[in-house]
Amino acid sequence: EDQVTQSPEALRLQEGESSSLNCSYTVSGLRGLFWYRQDPGKGPEFLFTLYSAGEEKEKERLKATLTKKESFLHITAPKPEDSATYLCAVDYGNNRLAFGKGNQVVVIP
Amino acid sequence: DVKVTQSSRYLVKRTGEKVFLECVQDMDHENMFWYRQDPGLGLRLIYFSYDVKMKEKGDIPEGYSVSREKKERFSLILESASTNQTSMYLCASSSPGGVRMDTQYFGPGTRLTVL
Numbered sequence: 001e002d003q004v005t006q007s008p009e010a011l012r013l014q015e016g017e018s019s020s021l022n023c024s025y026t027v028s029g030l031r032g033l034f035w036y037r038q039d040p041g042k043g044p045e046f047l048f049t050l051y052s053a054g055e056e057k058e059k060e061r062l063k064a065t066l067t068k069k070e071s072f073l074h075i076t077a078p079k080p081e082d083s084a085t086y087l088c089a090v091d092y093g094n095n096r097l098a099f100g101k102g103n104q105v106v107v108i109p
Numbered sequence: 110d111v112k113v114t115q116s117s118r119y120l121v122k123r124t125g126e127k128v129f130l131e132c133v134q135d136m137d138h139e140n141m142f143w144y145r146q147d148p149g150l151g152l153r154l155i156y157f158s159y160d161v162k163m164k165e166k167g168d169i170p171e172g173y174s175v176s177r178e179k180k181e182r183f184s185l186i187l188e189s190a191s192t193n194q195t196s197m198y199l200c201a202s203s204s205p206g207g208v209r210m211d212t213q214y215f216g217p218g219t220r221l222t223v224l
Contacts, residue, residue: 034213042217044152044215049212051209087151101151
């Protein structure tokens with residue numbers, strides 16, 4: 001049973017075309033939700049941590065939001081350098097993170 | 110800045126060989142983790158360590174062991190490599206966090222191919 005589901009799996013955007021990535025989770029009693037960016041052949045790079053519903057975090061063109069059942073990563077006016085796979089991970093206790101399979105984003109100039 | 114380094118970016122080994130993957134972090138983190146990442150499966154936890162000489166099995170420990178003799182170093186060992194262990198291996202470290210897990214910081218990864 002998947003605990004973390006990310007959609008869409010893949011997304012192609014024109015430069016400047018804003019969009020949102022979704023991460024839904026089934027863990028009860030969320031302790032924390034993490035967003036990472038991963039470039040091909042590299043390790044994940046930390047972006048945001050969200051702990052409670054209603055919380056929002058921003059960094060440049062990225063904004064992460066959290067509800068009781070899902071998180072969104074909004075990409076505003078994306079640039080080609082925003083092309084990457086975005087990973088969502090949920091802390092469900094016992095020192096474990098459950099990772100989603102990722103949203104692969106390609107931004108076309 | 111947190112820095113996690115892994116001993117090799119690419120590694121090619123033969124079936125049956127003993128393989129060592131090394132990870133070093135420079136932030137004095139108590140927790141260290143080993144994951145593997147495969148297409149369509151995402152990141153899966155192999156082992157983690159919450160202190161020197163302390164370890165705990167993750168979700169897929171079969172065929173692997175680990176060693177943590179010093180706080181900054183966490184090694185993953187494949188006792189007898191098999192082709193189904195061909196994968197991207199990622200090391201991460203974090204502070205203990207307490208009730209909530211603190212942010213995990215990842216190394217660059219080791220792409221292991223077992224022939």
